[in-house]
Amino acid sequence: MSPKHQAARNTAGTPATVALTAAGIAFTPHAYEHDPAQTAFGLEAADALRIDPARVFKTLVVEADGRLVVGIVPVAGQLDLKALATVVGAKRASLADPAIAQRKTGYVVGGISPIGQKTRLTTVLDASASTHSTVFVSGGRRGFDIELAPADLAVVTDGILAPIAR
Incomplete structure (x- = not known):
């Protein structure tokens, strides 16, 4: 597939862009060439889009006392599982099995968007997001991010909104 066709495919409608459009929320799509050998998806996006990694947020699906929740934190940091558990009223939290995360969200790991998930999950966004006019999150596939307030x-x-990153 040519880079031009790849970029066109990456900006085509995803459940995330459809949900944003339906809600009347302004966003800017950003496609980039994803390297299949790359596993640090968020840092790859920051590098490819030439933006501060503090503005790029990763979406992590977590199991908190038997229920799934979403934590959204800067790609340069880590999710504080204890802090997330406290926010959602759980005793403990751990990263969910990737297969379960994919099945519940409808997205593949590395392209899980917090928006337009198949199953709506309780979502916690790290408070640091509010220090930026816009942030970037996955648009629903690897090589595609969405910028929004x-x-x-x-x-x-x-x-x-809660402090869940370290």
């Missing part, structure tokens, strides 16, 4: 991200995901 953090307040709009919280609205479209029914997200809770």
Whole structure:
């Protein structure tokens, strides 16, 4: 597939872009060439799009006392599982099995968007997002990010803003 066709495919409608459009929320799509050998998807996006990694957020699916929740944190940091558990009223939390995360969200690992998931999960957005006018999250596939205002991200995901990154 030529780079031009690849870029066109990467900006085609995803459940995330469809959900944002339906909600009337402004966003900017950003496609980039994904390296299949890359596993640090968020850092790859920051590098490819030439933006500060503090503005690029990763979406992590977590099991908290038997239920799935979503944590959204800067790609340069880590999710504080204990802090997330506290926010959602759980005793403990751990990263969910990738196969379960994929099945529940409808997205593949490395392309899990917090927006437009197949099963709506409780979502917590790290408070650091509010220090930026816009942030970047996965648009629903590897090589495709969406830029939007953090307040709009919280609205479209029914997200809770809390300090969950370290």
